[in-house]
């Protein structure tokens with residue numbers, strides 16, 4: 255992992271994600287190195303041309319004292335959108351923690367999203383916020399497959415246990431089933447494992463992008479060759495997503511679980 259320090263011009267930036275006003279990315283790059291990552295385009299914009307996603311990390315340097323917590327009252331802030339706020343190196347550099355310390359007085363809606371068990375370190379801080387929710391993203395409970403698709407992230411079971419600890423501390427939680435891998439993601443299993451401490455579910459489809467298609471197909475071929483024809487077909491016929499959406503709706507409604515489905519986010523998904 256190539257680690258650099260880079261001065262950031264700003265640390266809380268306007269978001270182009272619908273329903274999120276601002277995003278906070280304490281690092282550039284991501285140690286998790288997910289094979290499907292949609293943030294890989296960052297390589298081009300951050301002076302890392304020729305480098306591989308998941309193999310570099312810029313620790314943003316910034317005068318965190320400049321953060322004015324009241325400026326964001328009534329707004330929504332997501333931490334993070336193109337990195338994970340609880341990367342292994344967060345343990346050492348603590349950018350996420352230092353940013354949160356400056357925001358505790360805010361009346362903004364803060365949403366934390368991670369694939370890391372390190373999130374439990376900041377429970378003491380989460381408790382001080384008025385409006386905060388903490389979520390994990392997860393695609394599978396299969397440790398081996400998770401290691402292949404998200405090599406640097408915490409094991410699925412560790413993420414789940416971390417979320418439970420957060421919930422036990424009285425913090426609002428969500429489980430983001432993302433990305434949904436056709437035939438591989440067993441959403442019912444994930445719901446069963448998390449429903450006693452998840453306040454809200456969200457689902458997002460696997461978005462195929464030119465840069466990730468070869469990697470995804472290679473891994474499906476290696477680990478689930480029986481599903482390869484389905485993945486190939488998905489590139490032509492996207493009605494699969496409609497059927498899985500219907501299945502999720504019916505299951506969540508039957509179990510009275512609060513959920514949102516975001517299955518049509520650009521890329522390869524249904525237009």
Ligand code: SF4
Nearest residue numbers: 284287288291336337
């Ligand atoms: S955790 Fe998110 S930002 Fe990091 S590599 Fe995975 S998908 Fe990309």
